Amino acid sequence: MSSTNFKHDLFNQFARVGKALGNGNRLELLEYLAQGERSVDELGKVAGLTTANTSQHLQQLRQAGLVTTRKHGLKVYYRLSGNDVIALLDALRAVAQRHVADVERLVNTYLTVKDSLEPVPRAELLARVREGLVTVLDVRPPEEYAAGHVPGAVNIPLAELEQRLEELGQGQEIVAYCRGPHCVLAYEAVARLRAQGREARRLEDGYPEWLAEGLPVEGSRE
Amino acid sequence: MSSTNFKHDLFNQFARVGKALGNGNRLELLEYLAQGERSVDELGKVAGLTTANTSQHLQQLRQAGLVTTRKHGLKVYYRLSGNDVIALLDALRAVAQRHVADVERLVNTYLTVKDSLEPVPRAELLARVREGLVTVLDVRPPEEYAAGHVPGAVNIPLAELEQRLEELGQGQEIVAYCRGPHCVLAYEAVARLRAQGREARRLEDGYPEWLAEGLPVEGSRE
DNA sequence: CTTCTAATCAATTAATCGCTTGAATAGTTT
DNA sequence: AAACTATTCAAGCGATTAATTGATTAGAAG
Known part of the structure; x- marks a missing residue:
């Protein structure tokens, strides 16, 4: 394998994680999971999504390595793969807040006034x-x-x-x-x-x- | 605006940054830009992309707030929006290395052996x-x-x-x-x-x- | 002024994504 | 065993994305 192919393959793998972060609903699910382990149903309710849609998003997160699961009876519990996922979410939000004008405006008009x-x-x-x-x-x-x-x-x-x-x-x-x-x-x-x-x-x-x-x-x- | 709408809007904005990170070529461009400012042409050459394709990817990165531009004559120079973008890239790579088996394998078989x-x-x-x-x-x-x-x-x-x-x-x-x-x-x-x-x-x-x-x-x- | 050059724009096409719907699977309760 | 439940699977459909191609724009050089 040439070093160029290696680099392409490696960066495409990194992009898998990026893609997983490229949907607002999935980011919300990650924030809820950062509070602690939850089942699919619970996550769907708190995020306002159907169970089927929630499940599919969670599958995406799982394939990207951001969450892990355990099963207990009928229920599947999801949790973050580690604290480094919290660090990644925070880095993403920090960059968005500093460099995306729409974020800055939303934060100013909705949070900072409070x-x-x-x-x-x-x-x-x-x-x-x-x-x-x-x-x-x-x-x-x-x-x-x-x-x-x-x-x-x-x-x-x-x-x-x-x-x-x-x-x-x-x-x-x-x-x-x-x-x-x-x-x-x-x-x-x-x-x-x-x-x-x-x-x-x-x-x-x-x-x-x-x-x-x-x-x-x-x-x-x- | 209800707080639920606020949250959805805000997280969709965060997802804009995530989306920008969801493509391997764009991640490579970010790494090259992290070494210092470059023109579109130079970036295309080092990344192995056409100028038109490079330009489009850079536009995506710019709309996500990750890069800024200045123009000098015919050339447009791109640079990272700040050091926090470097931190974000590192957080992404760290999570991928720890939690994505394909990354771990690539790193082990190509880098760690050296x-x-x-x-x-x-x-x-x-x-x-x-x-x-x-x-x-x-x-x-x-x-x-x-x-x-x-x-x-x-x-x-x-x-x-x-x-x-x-x-x-x-x-x-x-x-x-x-x-x-x-x-x-x-x-x-x-x-x-x-x-x-x-x-x-x-x-x-x-x-x-x-x-x-x-x-x-x-x-x-x- | 003409020619050349760097970057962007616009359109096309195939691939991928997100949501919905309903079926299938696996476990629990009656 | 039947009924119920939580989750996943599979398919469909409209929306979005990535790469290519060629045209356009704006600047530099001769």
């Missing part, structure tokens, strides 16, 4: 959690919280936030997080908390990035 | 260069070397390596590098140097990663 403050770095949050100086709020759905979360985080889905304010330590700053760097839930939570007179900020990125950095995690995920 | 030693970390090479304890060999084509290279690196294209051995400091270890983590040229150079009784290793990854890490660089690139 919270324009700098997010709290993970290392800083970890230190403050250990000193009990902050309340951590996880606004994801309960099953995602159960799969794994920042130690000591309180899980309150957005719809219940106003009714459960007293569960969040009085007089403490609240740091909210969600599924990733562009998750509306955390932005919305921070806006609502501030409207109630609370001091609130977002955690930098989301739970998957906390996990990928090797920081301590609570929950059934390991 | 050099199975651990590459030299960039920080270590930088320290040893400053102490004059090592010879750095850049095996890329001269125009890529001229666009930017590791300080003090000697540029010898592979075809001239055996004839120009005496240009490489006697009794010193040689650290060779090339275009990126899977560049055949550095692997081949190390194998040939060892066959000549020289002590030789590869630099971890390649020049673009050196640059992206903010380490000192020589050449017309800035």
Whole structure:
């Protein structure tokens, strides 16, 4: 095999991964899987796709090496192949945010208006959690919280936030997080908390990035 | 706009970048551009594509925000939009190498047989260069070397390596590098140097990663 | 001004992709 | 065993992609 053929073959293989990332629904599925293992049916429901369509997209992701499966009874559970997939997703999103004008505009008009403050770095949050100086709020759905979360985080889905304010330590700053760097839930939570007179900020990125950095995690995920 | 629509729109925009990465020829073009700015014609020649085809692929990359252009006379020069694109390419290749069996096999059967030693970390090479304890060999084509290279690196294209051995400091270890983590040229150079009784290793990854890490660089690139 | 050159544009064609639909497979429950 | 369920498979159809070809545009050189 000549080195040119080698290079072509190799880069075509790399392109398989790129192709898998070239569909919005598949990227959404990857973000949901970054919260923890899920079955096809569950993924279809949360992503708003039919089971058949979900299954086909997952097959694509699997062939590209981005997810792995295990079977239990009738159900097939999918999960990310490793934390490096989280890093890849983050690199993709970072490039898109910096260089794709439509992304910048979407983020500015939908997210930044809700919270324009700098997010709290993970290392800083970890230190403050250990000193009990902050309340951590996880606004994801309960099953995602159960799969794994920042130690000591309180899980309150957005719809219940106003009714459960007293569960969040009085007089403490609240740091909210969600599924990733562009998750509306955390932005919305921070806006609502501030409207109630609370001091609130977002955690930098989301739970998957906390996990990928090797920081301590609570929950059934390991 | 509902948050579901926002999410779909946003992830579809992210997918634009993914799509751009979903073609082997485009990934090769990105790797060549990571060495420095090039014109369409030059890129077509080095990638083995027609100018028209090259131009179309570059348009795709440009619409995805991965490259930018400037025009000088008849020529249009393309360059990467930023170092974060290098990081994205590396994340993609890393995931593919770890999770795509065909990549693993290609790398093992074509690269690892030429050099199975651990590459030299960039920080270590930088320290040893400053102490004059090592010879750095850049095996890329001269125009890529001229666009930017590791300080003090000697540029010898592979075809001239055996004839120009005496240009490489006697009794010193040689650290060779090339275009990126899977560049055949550095692997081949190390194998040939060892066959000549020289002590030789590869630099971890390649020049673009050196640059992206903010380490000192020589050449017309800035 | 004419000729040449680099890049882009536009159209064509075959291949691939995404979604839907319904059948098939494999496991569980009654 | 029959009925139910979760997932995959297979086929169909419209949309999109990649490479080629030739025309067009814009700049340089003679």
